[in-house]
Amino acid sequence: MKKDNKIYVAGHNGMVGAAICRILQLHGYSNIMGKSSKELDLRNQEQVNQFFKTENPAVVIDAAARVGGILANNNYPYQFLMDNLLIQNNLIHAAHENAVDKFIFLGSSCIYPKLAPQPLKEEYLLTASLEPTNEWYAIAKITGVKACEAIRKQYQKDFVSLMPTNLYGSFDNFDLETSHVLPAMVRKFYDATINNHATVTLWGTGTPMREFLHVDDMAKAVLFAVENPLPDYLYNVGTGVDLTIKELAELIQKITGHKGEIIWDASKPDGTYRKLMDNSKLEKLGWKYQIDLQQGVQQTYDWFLKNIHQYKTVKI
Numbered sequence: 001m002k003k004d005n006k007i008y009v010a011g012h013n014g015m016v017g018a019a020i021c022r023i024l025q026l027h028g029y030s031n032i033m034g035k036s037s038k039e040l041d042l043r044n045q046e047q048v049n050q051f052f053k054t055e056n057p058a059v060v061i062d063a064a065a066r067v068g069g070i071l072a073n074n075n076y077p078y079q080f081l082m083d084n085l086l087i088q089n090n091l092i093h094a095a096h097e098n099a100v101d102k103f104i105f106l107g108s109s110c111i112y113p114k115l116a117p118q119p120l121k122e123e124y125l126l127t128a129s130l131e132p133t134n135e136w137y138a139i140a141k142i143t144g145v146k147a148c149e150a151i152r153k154q155y156q157k158d159f160v161s162l163m164p165t166n167l168y169g170s171f172d173n174f175d176l177e178t179s180h181v182l183p184a185m186v187r188k189f190y191d192a193t194i195n196n197h198a199t200v201t202l203w204g205t206g207t208p209m210r211e212f213l214h215v216d217d218m219a220k221a222v223l224f225a226v227e228n229p230l231p232d233y234l235y236n237v238g239t240g241v242d243l244t245i246k247e248l249a250e251l252i253q254k255i256t257g258h259k260g261e262i263i264w265d266a267s268k269p270d271g272t273y274r275k276l277m278d279n280s281k282l283e284k285l286g287w288k289y290q291i292d293l294q295q296g297v298q299q300t301y302d303w304f305l306k307n308i309h310q311y312k313t314v315k316i
Helices: 015-026 045-055 070-075 077-097 132-155 181-194 215-227 245-256 280-285 293-306
Strands: 007-010 059-062 102-106 158-164 166-168 200-203 209-214 234-237 242-244 262-265
Touching (some): 007 015, 015 215, 045 077, 059 077, 059 215, 070 077, 077 132, 077 158, 102 132, 102 215, 132 158, 166 181, 166 215, 166 293, 181 200, 181 245, 181 293, 200 245, 215 234, 234 280, 242 245, 245 262, 245 293
Parallel strands (some): 007 059, 102 158, 166 209
């Protein structure tokens, strides 16, 4: 891969896309481009096709998606299904039609069945039913994975899918209605701390286990895929280490300095009990995570504090 090859990062303003741009620049790639949603609506096939014809990128990294936690998935199932289908299908088809050399599709561990054996291996895809609380997003992402596999199989093109575990880090979404569990907890504990260490109420029982990967480590996995031809179509990206949601809450409580009580609302859904990734396929090729959870959460909280002006704090 030449350092001046044009690399288009779809979703470059998001947490993952921004981290990918940073790591590419750090490693000397000088021709990175992105477009905001106002400049290019990825749901519009005509706009996407014209963009590819005009810009002719050599590499496309699809970090664009409509994302959110359990609440957002429950409330907006149609948007989570259709918006993600439109975004990825337009990008994949335009890349194929315009002879893009390498396409990297980013998904999520939620593509695997709810009751799949642990840790999750790539071959478990489509072997059983999905977790109902995020099946709309998962179905869209599975379609993207299979589309890339089909192009790879039929046309021998370098289209590959990377499935990260739960991501977090700088530029995360800390909105309480649409964020994922880790940034939502950071926000809740911060708000409670500045409100005289008020009680924090969290969804579920706290017993499900989750794995978390810092977004900078994910970006390095994308860099690895850019610089190396990967022999298979699908790779998990994670740490291989998980903890309970209760343990995560206690870690974030400690880092934020919150001294109040934690209440678990068991009337709310837990989601999948466990989603630990088997990362051995990618690790055997040479990639491995570097940032442990405590270090990563501290970095994330430090970034949140520096950017707190972006968020409206809640009076409890």
